[in-house]
Amino acid sequence: MSDTTGAPSDxxxxxxxxxxxxxxxxILNRPEKLNSFFGTMRDEIADGLEALGAAESVRVVIVxxxxxxxxxxxxxxxxxxxxxxxxxxxxxxxVEAGRRVIQAVTGMPKPVIAALNxxxxxxxxxxxxxxxxxxxxxxxxxxQTFNRIGLHPDWGGTWIVPRLVGPARAAELFxxxxxxxxxxxLELGLVNRVVAPGALDDAAADWAARLAAKPALPLALAxxxxxxTWTSTLDEMLSFEAxxxxxxxxxxxxxxxxxAFTEKRTPxxxxxxxxxxxxxxxx
Numbered sequence: 001m002s003d004t005t006g007a008p009s010d011x012x013x014x015x016x017x018x019x020x021x022x023x024x025x026x027i028l029n030r031p032e033k034l035n036s037f038f039g040t041m042r043d044e045i046a047d048g049l050e051a052l053g054a055a056e057s058v059r060v061v062i063v064x065x066x067x068x069x070x071x072x073x074x075x076x077x078x079x080x081x082x083x084x085x086x087x088x089x090x091x092x093x094x095v096e097a098g099r100r101v102i103q104a105v106t107g108m109p110k111p112v113i114a115a116l117n118x119x120x121x122x123x124x125x126x127x128x129x130x131x132x133x134x135x136x137x138x139x140x141x142x143x144q145t146f147n148r149i150g151l152h153p154d155w156g157g158t159w160i161v162p163r164l165v166g167p168a169r170a171a172e173l174f175x176x177x178x179x180x181x182x183x184x185x186l187e188l189g190l191v192n193r194v195v196a197p198g199a200l201d202d203a204a205a206d207w208a209a210r211l212a213a214k215p216a217l218p219l220a221l222a223x224x225x226x227x228x229t230w231t232s233t234l235d236e237m238l239s240f241e242a243x244x245x246x247x248x249x250x251x252x253x254x255x256x257x258x259x260a261f262t263e264k265r266t267p268x269x270x271x272x273x274x275x276x277x278x279x280x281x282x283x
Contacts, residue, residue, distance in 0.1 A: 015044040016066075017051060022059040022212040023205070024052035031067025036075040037123060042097035045127075046104050053108030059212040061108070062204050063131060064115040065124075070140065073122025076149060095154050098123055102156040105130045106227060109220030111211045115204040116140035116191065119179065126155035129164065132223060133207060134191040136182040137200045142190055143179035163230055164189050215253035215269045218244075 016027040026048045028035035052061050065071050074094070082091045105112050105127075114120075114131035120142045128134055128142065136142075144161065146153045153161075153174055162170040165188050173180070182194045195203045211219065221244040229237055248254050253269045260267035 013044065014038070014041050015048050017048040019052075019055070019058060022057065023208045024055065024058040024061045026052065026061060026063045028063075028065040028071050031065070031069070033075060034069035034072035034119065035065040035067065035124070036072040037094070038075040038078050042094060042101060046097065046100040049101065049104035049108065053104060053110060059110060059216055060208040061110055061112045062115055062208055063105075063112060063127065064204070065117055067118070068139075069118040069124075070114070070116045070120040071124025071127060072119060073124045073145065079149075098155040101127065102130045106156075109216070109223065111219055111223065113204055113207055113211075115200055116142070116182070117197070117200055119143075121145045121179065122151075123155040126153070126157040126160060129160045129190065130156050132226075135193045135195060135200065135203050135207065136185060136191040137197045138182055138194055139197050140182045140185075140191075140194075141179040142182075142185050143177065144173045145177045145179065147175070147177045213269065215248075215251070215257060215267075217251050217253060218248055221247065 012029065014028070014030045016025070016029045018025040018027065026045065028045070030036065030038065030041070049061070049063075052058050079091065079094075082088075082094075111133065112131040114128040114134045116128055116134060116136040118137065118139055118141075120128045120140065122143075122145050125142045125144060144153055144157055146157075157174075161173060165173070169188060180188070180190065182191065185191045186194050193203065225237070225240060225244065228240060232240070253267075256269060257267045
């Protein structure tokens with residue numbers, strides 16, 4: 001899907017939400033403008049992510065862009081019009097809409113994979129970086145390009161980037177505002193994997209299928225743990241681990257996983273809803 005080109009028609013959404021079995025897809029669909037954010041597009045992204053997060057049949061979400069870019073960030077001409085008109089309330093509303101997007105990604109209990117088919121800049125970079133896993137095409141690049149147009153990083157970048165690369169590298173990325181090629185992004189830890197352009201969709205689909213086959217509750221709890229660890233002490237994380245493990249002990253999927261291991265067979269984990277359901281009493 002990420003290699004499809006062509007501008008959306010008047011009746012076609014700039015944000016496509018699709019489902020393929022247990023895998024949900026959110027596709028930025030403004031290829032003629034490098035999928036840059038325009039008008040209500042941020043809210044449409046948040047709506048799509050929230051819908052996929054709430055869908056019990058969806059176990060994994062892939063976020064990508066249509067055409068040759070993942071997302072160029074804000075539509076600068078649109079932003080210029082707001083600032084020239086002195087419409088700071090609307091400009092600030094765009095930042096708040098971005099907050100909702102990031103919270104939709106980090107708040108959903110399902111793994112979210114960013115498939116970077118091309119450049120990801122500004123808010124587009126931070127949309128990718130807030131995802132749990134990132135696979136990049138060799139043609140992709142990523143950059144905290146905000147100060148090129150006199151702006152400050154948003155969309156959670158100031159929280160995400162230092163945690164991925166450390167404060168010194170974060171300062172370099174924020175202050176120099178350069179686009180980083182995919183291989184360098186891999187070295188820095190900004191992406192998990194780099195593949196040939198023609199292999200991107202298959203690589204993302206493979207990871208999504210592998211994640212969809214896993215028990216949903218441990219994945220959801222691991223996602224919570226990763227987010228908590230930055231603001232928690234060791235003792236707090238040990239307590240979280242104990243609580244999380246108790247929830248897993250009581251789940252249907254733990255019973256199935258352990259039974260399958262002892263019976264030397266592949267486990268058959270439940271649906272997204274069933275995997276998160278804990279039995280009321282021991283059998």
